[in-house]
Amino acid sequence: MQTVMVNLGERSYTIHIGSGLLQNHNALQQALLPSCAGKKVAIVTNTTVAPLYLSPLVSYLEAVGKTVVPIILPDGESYKDWGHLQRIFDGLLENHCSRQVTLIALGGGVIGDMTGFAAACYMRGVPFVQIPTTLLSQVDSSVGGKTGINHPLGKNMIGAFYQPQVVLIDTATLKTLPARELSAGLAEIIKHGLIADPEYFNWVTNTMPQLRALDSDALATVIRRSVEIKAAVVAADERESGLRAILNFGHTFGHAIEAGMGYGTWLHGEAVGAGMVLAAVLSHRLNYLSEENLNQIINTIAAAGLPTQAPSLGVQAYLDHMAVDKKAGDHGIQFILLDGIGRAKIQAVDGQPLLDTLATTNKQ
Numbered sequence: 001m002q003t004v005m006v007n008l009g010e011r012s013y014t015i016h017i018g019s020g021l022l023q024n025h026n027a028l029q030q031a032l033l034p035s036c037a038g039k040k041v042a043i044v045t046n047t048t049v050a051p052l053y054l055s056p057l058v059s060y061l062e063a064v065g066k067t068v069v070p071i072i073l074p075d076g077e078s079y080k081d082w083g084h085l086q087r088i089f090d091g092l093l094e095n096h097c098s099r100q101v102t103l104i105a106l107g108g109g110v111i112g113d114m115t116g117f118a119a120a121c122y123m124r125g126v127p128f129v130q131i132p133t134t135l136l137s138q139v140d141s142s143v144g145g146k147t148g149i150n151h152p153l154g155k156n157m158i159g160a161f162y163q164p165q166v167v168l169i170d171t172a173t174l175k176t177l178p179a180r181e182l183s184a185g186l187a188e189i190i191k192h193g194l195i196a197d198p199e200y201f202n203w204v205t206n207t208m209p210q211l212r213a214l215d216s217d218a219l220a221t222v223i224r225r226s227v228e229i230k231a232a233v234v235a236a237d238e239r240e241s242g243l244r245a246i247l248n249f250g251h252t253f254g255h256a257i258e259a260g261m262g263y264g265t266w267l268h269g270e271a272v273g274a275g276m277v278l279a280a281v282l283s284h285r286l287n288y289l290s291e292e293n294l295n296q297i298i299n300t301i302a303a304a305g306l307p308t309q310a311p312s313l314g315v316q317a318y319l320d321h322m323a324v325d326k327k328a329g330d331h332g333i334q335f336i337l338l339d340g341i342g343r344a345k346i347q348a349v350d351g352q353p354l355l356d357t358l359a360t361t362n363k364q
């Protein structure tokens with residue numbers, strides 16, 4: 001088992017990475033049990049993940065004397081909303097869960113974001129644990145404490161910064177992940193290279209066939225490196241007063257695509273893939289990124305099995321969605337741009353460069 005620390009003072013926690021952790025009682029005793037102090041543990045998951053991974057966890061927790069409350073939500077981004085957040089609170093209250101309960105998020109980023117937000121709110125805050133089971137959630141969403149739900153008018157608009165007690169990444173769960181979801185996770189991995197580590201970006205580009213073939217060494221390498229990059233950014237700026245916004249590269253456009261197309265139509269990672277192309281085009285138009293680098297980026301995103309062409313919502317629809325982006329403020333819409341591969345910068349952009357970039361979405 002490998003570990004990476006997220007250094008946040010009294011909110012610090014460990015990310016454990018290993019194959020078969022969910023079946024390994026020694027690993028669970030060491031990594032999970034200390035975070036389940038009370039008698040009750042509520043496991044929040046969904047109808048797809050429950051039949052695959054719920055029972056080993058329940059068996060282990062019951063064997064060590066815990067009362068387990070499973071809360072099984074429907075599967076999909078379209079359920080990351082108030083109504084289904086309420087279902088978590090219903091399950092906790094119906095089962096008389098007190099402040100001593102620990103919530104476990106077992107699933108992808110949707111389950112992780114919702115469970116974390118429920119933990120932040122339930123009785124004004126109870127501990128929670130992330131057990132991410134998609135590539136995207138293992139390399140990105142389970143780390144850093146952004147939790148929340150969507151609003152019809154904007155992605156992740158209602159939420160809280162609330163850190164987990166621990167993150168347990170069982171890389172063996174990726175064996176059952178559909179190829180489209182694997183590609184979605186590759187989007188955030190490419191993002192990490194582009195904003196922080198050009199060598200990592202090149203390595204990911206060159207290792208794409210192995211990653212898409214589920215090569216376990218290649219996957220273990222990207223999970224570790226991506227969480228290291230994310231943990232360092234989060235440790236430097238937990239609540240996004242500045243630097244953390246670089247983790248939003250591709251997301252200003254990507255969130256507009258997700259909301260504009262209807263949540264779940266484009267996967268988050270797919271929208272980020274096409275959004276990173278738009279952010280790279282904008283960086284090129286502003287003379288920060290060479291044409292050679294732009295083409296490299298587009299080729300890598302395509303090689304990951306991700307869309308490189310954003311949908312034609314209409315320029316005004318993009319502008320309307322981006323106007324409510326959480327990074328927007330008195331200085332207008334803020335974008336994360338690339339000042340070369342591996343160097344991100346945060347800048348407000350409007351006018352012709354933005355309109356010209358959005359015009360490239362009108363091709364389909």
Ligand SMILES: NC(=O)c1ccc[n+]([C@@H]2O[C@H](COP(=O)([O-])OP(=O)(O)OC[C@H]3O[C@@H](n4cnc5c(N)ncnc54)[C@H](O)[C@@H]3O)[C@@H](O)[C@H]2O)c1
Pocket residue numbers: 046048049052075076077080107108109110111113133134135136137140141142143144145146147156173174175176177178181184185268269
């Ligand atoms: N909090 C953050 O920092 C952060 C970062 C990135 C993304 N996100 C959020 O994460 C969400 C996307 O996460 P996601 O890509 O994991 O999507 P997801 O949670 O919808 O999971 C993708 C699909 O894979 C299924 N699945 C999960 N694990 C599986 C497994 N091991 N085998 C087979 N199927 C499995 C799920 O049921 C679902 O159908 C978005 O809502 C996004 O906004 C949050």
Ligand SMILES: O=C(O)C(=O)C[C@@H](O)[C@H](O)[C@H](O)COP(=O)(O)O
Pocket residue numbers: 140144146155156188244245247248251326
């Ligand atoms: O952790 C962060 O910070 C990120 O921006 C990571 C993103 O990959 C993630 O999609 C996040 O949920 C987006 O945050 P938001 O604040 O734009 O909703």
Ligand SMILES: [Zn+2]
Pocket residue numbers: 140188251268272
């Ligand atoms: Zn993301």
